[in-house]
Amino acid sequence: MQKLNEFFSGGGGDGDGDDRTDNFLEDGSEGLCSLSATQRMYGFAASLGTGLLLMLLSMIVFSIPIKFALLFTFGNVLAIGSTAFLMGPEQQMNMMLDPVRIYATSIYAGCVVLALICALVLHSKLLTVLAILCEICALIWYSLSYIPFARRMVSEIMIRLCDTEL
Secondary structure (H helix, E strand, C coil): CHHHHHHHHCCCCCCCCCCCCCCCCCCCCCCCCCCCHHHHHHHHHHHHHHHHHHHHHHHHCCCCHHHHHHHHHHHHHHHHHCHHHHHCHHHHHHHHCCCCCHHHHHHHHHHHHHHHHHHHHHCCHHHHHHHHHHHHHHHHHHHHCCCCCHHHHHHHHHHHHHCCCC
């Protein structure tokens, strides 16, 4: 656990990370529901594992778009929310609402809501599948916002691939 804290806090392996109070997993542990670093790791692993399991199970019921949409969307939200255990919900919301990724976050959240509405309210298989495809694209674009220059690189590749002269 100490090595993980040193890794996330940027400390080296030279042993001077013991007296640091600004470790990655220790930040934001004050509040109504403070968890130890070990509990945060267990919560992260459980939430991520459950989310990935739901997404995997959704592939089994792919032929039933409404069940697929529900399992995939809830698994997706659990997997995204699992990082709140590591950094805290407030820090995660601040990162999600950062000006760099506010549009990606809002499009992703809108696609999640749209997929649930298409599955639960409209019961439309075609619209549900289209909403899930939009949700996957929005999730990829949102995830790329955490990798420096990734969105720019993907945009340039897409422009080069789709730019055709007749």
